[in-house]
Amino acid sequence: MSEQALQVRIDGQLKELPFNDGDHFDQVMDTVKEAVPNKDNSILKVNLNGEDITGKDWEGFSDLAVGEISTLEIETGDVRKIAVETIDTLSEFIGKLSEQLKIAAEIFRLGDESKAMAAYGSALDGVQLVNHTLALIERNLGMDSDSNKVGSNDSMKSFTSLEPIISDMLSAQQQNDMVLLADLIEYELIPHFEERQQLLETWKEVNECVTQIVI
Numbered sequence: 358m359s360e361q362a363l364q365v366r367i368d369g370q371l372k373e374l375p376f377n378d379g380d381h382f383d384q385v386m387d388t389v390k391e392a393v394p395n396k397d398n399s400i401l402k403v404n405l406n407g408e409d410i411t412g413k414d415w416e417g418f419s420d421l422a423v424g425e426i427s428t429l430e431i432e433t434g435d436v437r438k439i440a441v442e443t444i445d446t447l448s449e450f451i452g453k454l455s456e457q458l459k460i461a462a463e464i465f466r467l468g469d470e471s472k473a474m475a476a477y478g479s480a481l482d483g484v485q486l487v488n489h490t491l492a493l494i495e496r497n498l499g500m501d502s503d504s505n506k507v508g509s510n511d512s513m514k515s516f517t518s519l520e521p522i523i524s525d526m527l528s529a530q531q532q533n534d535m536v537l538l539a540d541l542i543e544y545e546l547i548p549h550f551e552e553r554q555q556l557l558e559t560w561k562e563v564n565e566c567v568t569q570i571v572i
Contacts, residue, residue, distance in 0.1 A: 382405075404429070404430040443494055454484070484519075500560050
């Protein structure tokens with residue numbers, strides 16, 4: 358097989374990498390990973406032939422031959438550092454979300470259902486955002502929010518799960534029991550996120566200590 362060169366832009370720097378004619382996207386990405394200057398960094402963003410494929414399943418590109426790749430741009434970074442930096446932002450957002458949920462609960466108790474549902478719906482969007490961001494931080498730091506594991510040690514405290522809370526809230530909503538829904542928001546959902554704030558702080562402290570030790 359003859360060799361051909363492919364120009365790949367990694368963190369803004371153009372690199373010319375050698376490939377065989379029979380290579381495909383998987384082999385290209387393996388070579389790109391080896392070419393990343395900082396071996397502690399991970400690939401954060403991939404732009405292939407002008408399309409941002411970050412977060413997409415790469416299986417769909419496995420048959421793409423190297424000759425079919427016209428442009429490939431890669432951005433890398435330290436995912437652990439980015440995750441730790443995100444913790445403060447997420448914790449602040451959770452605090453604002455808790456206040457929003459409290460307002461929704463109060464409006465439910467006052468009987469203004471339409472206004473309460475509007476506030477409640479907006480808050481649920483925030484709940485989904487928190488869960489998504491928390492999962493990313495958890496994965497990038499190698500933590501476990503379900504068992505609250507930090508490294509090899511287990512905390513004595515068991516954190517509440519979100520799924521049964523949401524299930525109870527949906528049941529209350531279906532039964533049109535707005536008082537019960539308000540109680541679940543105030544006494545179950547909000548404490549759940551307050552616990553998550555505590556967990557985020559623990560993760561931050563542990564990872565800052567690890568960073569200092571490495572340095």
